Amino acid sequence: MRKSDFISGIALLGFGLVFLLFVIPFDIEAGPEGVLPPSLVPNLMMGLIVFLSLILIVKNRRRPEGENAEDEHSPISSPEMKAVVWVVVLMASSILLFLWGGALPAAVVLVVGLMLAMGERRPLPLVLTPASLMLGAYLLFYQLLGTSIE
Template sequence: MRRANVVSGMVLAALGALVLLVVNPWQIEEGPAGMMSPRLVPNLSMVVVMVLSILLVVQNLRAADRPEDAGSPIPRRELVAFAKIAAVFGLAIALYIHVSPLAAGGVLMVGGFLALGERRPLVIVLLTGGLLGAVWLLFYRLLGTAIV
């Protein structure tokens, strides 16, 4: 657990630095003269994230070794689950680009259910059909807009 905290703290600190130095200046314009910048709150939140993640890293580096810290910080089954979900998202993105949003949504929901261990066919079919039908009804019929 200690090694996982160190790794996640370093990743969060790097992500905070990336957002602070690249994403916020690129995506959020400077405010007019004499007004508070719209970048203020996002920049402050990234500074807080970076400070807390650095604190997490330092605290776990200074902690004493424990026997349960000897193994891998991420179990193999969690890596397999991550790979399954990533594959489902990759397939959904490919279907969205090349086929249709409906096919992508169906694969995303059914694949997500199956990857996360849901095996009851009625639940998978009813939830997928109900949610995609509700989105279709809302966007295409009630609002009169298209998703694509």
């Protein structure tokens, strides 16, 4: 577990530094004079993530005596890793479909894909679940709130 904690710490450190150095300064505009800047809380949170990731790296950088790297097994099994990859691919394809095709096809692909990933194979729930969700969203946004989803 130490190796995975060490790698997680490095990944979190990289994530935090990218946000601190590039994303937050360039994406959050300065506020009016005399008030706290809008970037204060994001900078504090990213600073906390960097600090905690450094603790994780330092804590797991060396192995105690007698502990071999060969004895260490991944805490994530192969089927779990396949499920994570499936969900990431599904989310990315739904985002692209939302940008190019709209909310309806993206939502249907996302709901049906996640249902298939969870093991649902019966056709009736695969059809009725996204249909009822889309009908409910239509009634909520267009009829009740009088606004658009897109």
